[in-house]
Amino acid sequence: MLDVQMLTKRFGDKTAVENVSFNIDRSMMIGVIGRSGAGKSTLLRALNCLSDVTSGSITFEGQEITGLKGAARRNWQSRCAMIFQQFNLVPRMDVVSNVLHGTLNRRSTLATMFNLYPDSDIHKAIEILDRLGIAEQAEKRAEALSGGQQQRVAIARALMQDPQIILADEPIASLDPMNAQIVMQALRRIHEEDGRMVIANLHTLDTARRYCDRVIGMRDGRVVFDGTPEQLTTGAARDIYGAGADFSEAATSTEIETLDRSQTYAAETYA
Incomplete structure (x- = not known):
């Protein structure tokens, strides 16, 4: 389905993604893990054509993606939806209108200017919100919602595009552990129930193991691990993160129980 070959992206003399x-x-759910600056976000932006590549190729179902321009690029971006860490919602706009923005690529300029949507799209937006457990928030301004709720609105907006691929760039980085689990469960259900490919950039090992079918580890712009969650051993994680023998997975955990144990240990140690 998706084939990436020798992809490189440079910014001046800095190489963000290398070969x-x-x-x-x-279709599967894939986690891309690594330290900040490893090249994860640059990779996703290249896949979505938000950033042109320096060299290499991206092919999806036989179509060359790199180098697309104009309407062809917009069409690809509607098939390959992007979810961002900071949600990218319109804060003062109501939730359902934010979700309907997922249809912008297929609407006329006039309809966009006057915020006109067919009833079928409005009903679909509310159905998606209901599926994500936040239909009761539809009439509220996006800025009135919690971070976890806003990220689910962003997921709903992506689903309005009816994409084949969902790219999630650090979707839980700014969320507390409870909301992080809710968002990851939502992405997993979307993959399983809809058959959509999901590629998510993640910081935490436990999240990648729990929700992903395959894990790609990046370090300094290169892929240094590509395997199943079971193959993601502590030794492999040390290599991905460039850490020493004192590396602790608990420090990167989003599991509530693990965090509670870590906090209890710290309190007892330093009491």
């Missing part, structure tokens, strides 16, 4: 290659032959 990255991988192939995804079926």
Whole structure:
């Protein structure tokens, strides 16, 4: 389905992604992990054509993606939806209107200017919000919602595009552990129930193991691990994160129980 070959992206004399290659032959949920600055976000932006690549190729179902321009690029971006860490909602606009923005690529300029939507799209937006457990928030301004609720609105907006691929760039980085789990469960259900490919940039090992079918580890712009969650051992994680023997997975955990144990241990140690 998705084939990435020798992908490189440079910003001046800095190489953000270097000779990255991988192939995804079926719909699955993939976690891309690594330290900040490893090249994860640059990779996703290249996949979505938000950033042009320096060299290499991206092919989806036989179509060359790199180098698309104009309407062809917009069409690809409607098939490959992007979810951002900071939600990218319109704060003072109501929730359902934010979700309906997922249809902008297929609407006329006039309809966009006057905020006109067919009833079928409005009903679909509310159905998606209901699926994500936040239909009761539809009439509220986006800025009135919690971070976890706002991220689910962003997921709903992506689903309005009816995409084949969902790219999630650090979707839980700014969320507390409870909301992080709710958002990851939502993305997993979307993959399983809809058959959509989901590629998510993640910081935490436990999240990648729990929700993903495959994990790609990046370090300094290169892929240094590509395997199953079971193959993501502590030793492999040390290599991905460039850490020493004192590396602790608990420090990167989003599991509430693990965090509670870590906090209890710290309190007892330093009491």
